[in-house]
Amino acid sequence: MKELTIVKIGGIVIDQEENLKQFLSDFCELKGHKILVHGGGKLADQLSQKLGYKVKLIDGRRITDESAIKVVTMVYGGLINKQIVAALQGFKCNAMGLTGADANLILSHKRPDRGIDYGYVGDIDHVDAVGIQALLEQGITPVFAALTHDGQGNLLNTNADTIAASLATAASHLFNVRLIYCFEKKGVLTNISDDDSIINCLSYEHYQELRKSGTIAQGMLPKLDNAFETIGHGVKEVIICYAGDLKKITLDKESLGTKLEF
Amino acid sequence: MKELTIVKIGGIVIDQEENLKQFLSDFCELKGHKILVHGGGKLADQLSQKLGYKVKLIDGRRITDESAIKVVTMVYGGLINKQIVAALQGFKCNAMGLTGADANLILSHKRPDRGIDYGYVGDIDHVDAVGIQALLEQGITPVFAALTHDGQGNLLNTNADTIAASLATAASHLFNVRLIYCFEKKGVLTNISDDDSIINCLSYEHYQELRKSGTIAQGMLPKLDNAFETIGHGVKEVIICYAGDLKKITLDKESLGTKLEF
Numbered sequence: 475m476k477e478l479t480i481v482k483i484g485g486i487v488i489d490q491e492e493n494l495k496q497f498l499s500d501f502c503e504l505k506g507h508k509i510l511v512h513g514g515g516k517l518a519d520q521l522s523q524k525l526g527y528k529v530k531l532i533d534g535r536r537i538t539d540e541s542a543i544k545v546v547t548m549v550y551g552g553l554i555n556k557q558i559v560a561a562l563q564g565f566k567c568n569a570m571g572l573t574g575a576d577a578n579l580i581l582s583h584k585r586p587d588r589g590i591d592y593g594y595v596g597d598i599d600h601v602d603a604v605g606i607q608a609l610l611e612q613g614i615t616p617v618f619a620a621l622t623h624d625g626q627g628n629l630l631n632t633n634a635d636t637i638a639a640s641l642a643t644a645a646s647h648l649f650n651v652r653l654i655y656c657f658e659k660k661g662v663l664t665n666i667s668d669d670d671s672i673i674n675c676l677s678y679e680h681y682q683e684l685r686k687s688g689t690i691a692q693g694m695l696p697k698l699d700n701a702f703e704t705i706g707h708g709v710k711e712v713i714i715c716y717a718g719d720l721k722k723i724t725l726d727k728e729s730l731g732t733k734l735e736f
Numbered sequence: 737m738k739e740l741t742i743v744k745i746g747g748i749v750i751d752q753e754e755n756l757k758q759f760l761s762d763f764c765e766l767k768g769h770k771i772l773v774h775g776g777g778k779l780a781d782q783l784s785q786k787l788g789y790k791v792k793l794i795d796g797r798r799i800t801d802e803s804a805i806k807v808v809t810m811v812y813g814g815l816i817n818k819q820i821v822a823a824l825q826g827f828k829c830n831a832m833g834l835t836g837a838d839a840n841l842i843l844s845h846k847r848p849d850r851g852i853d854y855g856y857v858g859d860i861d862h863v864d865a866v867g868i869q870a871l872l873e874q875g876i877t878p879v880f881a882a883l884t885h886d887g888q889g890n891l892l893n894t895n896a897d898t899i900a901a902s903l904a905t906a907a908s909h910l911f912n913v914r915l916i917y918c919f920e921k922k923g924v925l926t927n928i929s930d931d932d933s934i935i936n937c938l939s940y941e942h943y944q945e946l947r948k949s950g951t952i953a954q955g956m957l958p959k960l961d962n963a964f965e966t967i968g969h970g971v972k973e974v975i976i977c978y979a980g981d982l983k984k985i986t987l988d989k990e991s992l993g994t995k996l997e998f
Contacts, residue, residue, distance in 0.1 A: 521810075525786055544815060548783075552814015553806060556883065556891055560837045564889030570839040571813075575822045576832040577876050605874070612870055614839050621818065627826030629818055 477506045478610070478649035479724070482638035484657035485515035487717040488554060497656070498558065500721040502567040507610045507649065509641060510569070511618045512558060513634035518549040532590050538631040543594035546631050550619040559617055569615045574598075574622030575629055577605055580637065582622040582630050596622040596630025598637070601644035639700040646708035653709050654724075655697060656717040661732035662698070666691045677735045678702055698734075705736040739768040740872070740911035741986070744900035746919035747777035749979040750816060759918070760820065762983040764829040769872045769911065771903060772831070773880045774820060775896035780811040794852050800893040805856035808893050812881040821879055831877045836860075836884030837891055839867055842899065844884040844892050858884040858892025860899070863906035901962040908970035915971050916986075917959060918979035923994035924960070928953045939997040940964055960996075967998040 481501060487493050501510060522529060522545050530537040538546070555571040562569035574580025574596075582596030609616055618641070620634040635655065642653040661672040664684070673680075681698060684690045690698070701712045715723055715731025722728040743763060749755050763772060784791060784807050792799040800808070817833040824831035836842025836858075844858030871878055880903070882896035897917065904915040923934040926946070935942075943960060946952045952960070963974045977985055977993025984990040 547818050548810035548814040550814075551818045552810040552812075556809050556813045556835055556837060559835075560885045560891045561889045563837055563840055563885060563887060568840055569837075571835070571837070573818055573821075573833070575818060575825055577874075578825055578830055608874055612839075612867070623822045623825055625825060627823045629822045 475648065475650050477652065478645055479504055479506065479508045479652045479654065480511065480638055480642050480645070481508065481654045481656060481720065482511040482634055483513075483717060484634075484655075485513050486658040487656065488512060488515040489517070493717065494558075495561065497717045497720065498561050499565050502562060502565040503721060504724055507615075509606070509610075509616045509618065509645075510558070510562075511620070511634050511638040511641065512550075512554060513620050514546060514550045514554060517554065518546050521545050521549055530593075535590060535592065537591070538593040538595050540594075543629060543631060547621065547629055551621050551629075555617060555619040562615065562617065567615050568613050569617050570609065571617045571619065573619050573629065574632065574637070578602060578623075578625070579605055580618075580622040580632070580640070581625050582632055583624055584628070584630060594628065594630050596624065596632045598622060598632060598640045601640050603644040603648055606641070606645065607648050633696070635697045635700050639704045642704045642709045643707040646704075646710075651704075651709045652711040652713070653701065653704055654720065655701065655712075655714045656720055657714070658717065660716045660719070660730070661714055662690065662694060664689050673732050674729065675733050675735055678705075681734075701734055702736065705734060737910065737912050739914065740907055741766055741768065741770045741914045741916065742773065742900055742904050742907070743770065743916045743918060743982065744773040744896055745775075745979060746896075746917075747775045748920040749918065750774060750777040751779070755979065756820075757823065759979045759982065760823050761827050764824060764827040765983060766986055769877075771868070771872075771878045771880065772820070772824075773882070773896050773900040773903065774812075774816060775882050776808060776812045776816060779816065780808050783807050783811055792855075797852060797854065799853070800855040800857050802856075805891060805893060809883065809891055813883050813891075817879060817881040824877065824879065829877050830875050831879050832871065833879045833881065835881050835891065836894065836899070840864060840885075840887070841867055842880075842884040842894075842902070843887050844894055845886055846890070846892060856890065856892050858886065858894045860884060860894060860902045863902050865906040865910055868903070868907065869910050895958070897959045897962050901966045904966045904971045904974075905969040908966075908972075913966075913971045914973040915963065915966055915975070916982065917963065917974075917976045918982055919976070920979065922978045922981070922992070923976055924952065924956060926951050935994050936991065937995050937997055940967075943996075963996055964998065967996060
């Protein structure tokens with residue numbers, strides 16, 4: 475099977491123009507088939523605020539109402555996605571910007587109301603790995619925004635970490651998949667305020683212990699749950715690392731970031 | 737050669753939700769390969785206004801400055817494009833939303849400053865008809881927003897009528913192309929305030945006469961210039977018609993709208 479690298483890029487990197495540019499230039503140098511998945515950073519919140527929309531929260535959880543899905547469709551699906559695509563094209567990477575609605579690549583359903591109605595938020599049901607393979611084999615590098623659809627005409631807001639994990643799992647039947655989560659920290663830390671407290675190798679058992687003891691910060695838990703699940707489903711390698719280290723890890727084979735072990 | 741229908745949908749139809757829905761449902765019923773091209777309607781102006789950006793005009797011509805290209809990328813490339821794609825998917829048409837930057841399908845250059853600097857406006861240099869053919873043969877219906885790129889990392893605002901015409905011309909080497917411009921009038925009118933003054937068949941010579949005499953309204957001239965050029969370059973049929981008549985013309989073979997003759 476051919477190699478496929480799926481890279482997810484987090485919000486804070488997207489917000490910093492120069493860092494993003496460097497990251498995209500590094501991403502272009504990755505050999506073989508590749509896919510980029512991005513979230514939206516603070517731009518969506520900033521646009522909402524400028525337009526006078528209030529960010530709706532219930533029990534601290536963000537709600538995607540009618541205004542919010544329009545904003546994220548503009549910001550994730552339009553501005554960020556197409557700017558990334560144009561920049562990658564400028565670096566001679568044949569990128570194509572996509573949401574899950576495009577070519578029906580990622581089908582989801584609206585999260586059911588179990589006490590909280592999250593609004594236009596989608597949980598993924600199906601990824602069309604064969605459709606994605608066809609694009610890859612045309613020399614195209616798909617760039618996914620954090621949006622899916624329900625097949626009934628509705629776009630749905632879907633977590634970018636989850637999209638990356640679902641793409642990785644689905645593609646693992648057709649490719650040797652490596653999944654790399656790039657963000658602003660150097661990896662999974664045992665002490666969130668100490669950048670050098672990186673865990674180089676994290677086994678599933680060790681993760682469960684650190685989870686129980688509360689050592690791993692809350693924001694990392696959904697990312698790690700997603701990531702460990704992909705390994706259980708056939709993904710060959712999962713790395714969580716600093717966006718600026720992508721090239722060192724993939725081209726120079728340096729052991730940076732946190733590597734997960736099942 | 738296989739048949740390909742390229743349909744361009746104008747701004748006023750896009751602005752009316754119910755009309756757009758009906759139009760998209762009709763578009764889905766078109767047989768064979770098809771492509772949809774859309775502009776942006778008033779939504780981009782409305783968003784600019786809400787964000788406090790002034791629409792810049794020089795000698796009455798609209799300028800696409802840094803703020804304006806961001807707005808049209810959000811509105812054309814994001815909101816409208818992805819809402820159309822999701823709606824088409826809801827009607828079981830396997831749509832894929834694209835700009836010219838995606839997969840490098842439409843390459844353009846920034847319009848040179850000859851007295852007026854139009855800003856981020858692109859004039860088309862190349863359409864990758866083979867790349868589009870590959871998508872069509874995967875059963876995909878491309879939906880193009882009115883954006884192209886310069887291959888140097890910049891998105892450029894490009895007239896949707898021109899995109900439709902350029903796609904038609906480029907594809908005419910690979911397909912029997914029919915180009916249909918759908919808008920809010922019943923066709924090309926000899927009297928803009930009389931909806932029944934439709935010209936059923938318009939030859940190039942007749943057009944030149946009407947142009948000289950000032951009979952055809954100014955807004956129609958670039959559309960018609962574009963359209964006649966495509967016929968000269970191998971496009972089999974060009975029709976300009978009311979969006980609500982698309983199904984009657986294509987499925988029921990009714991002679992509505994204006995048919996161009998070279």
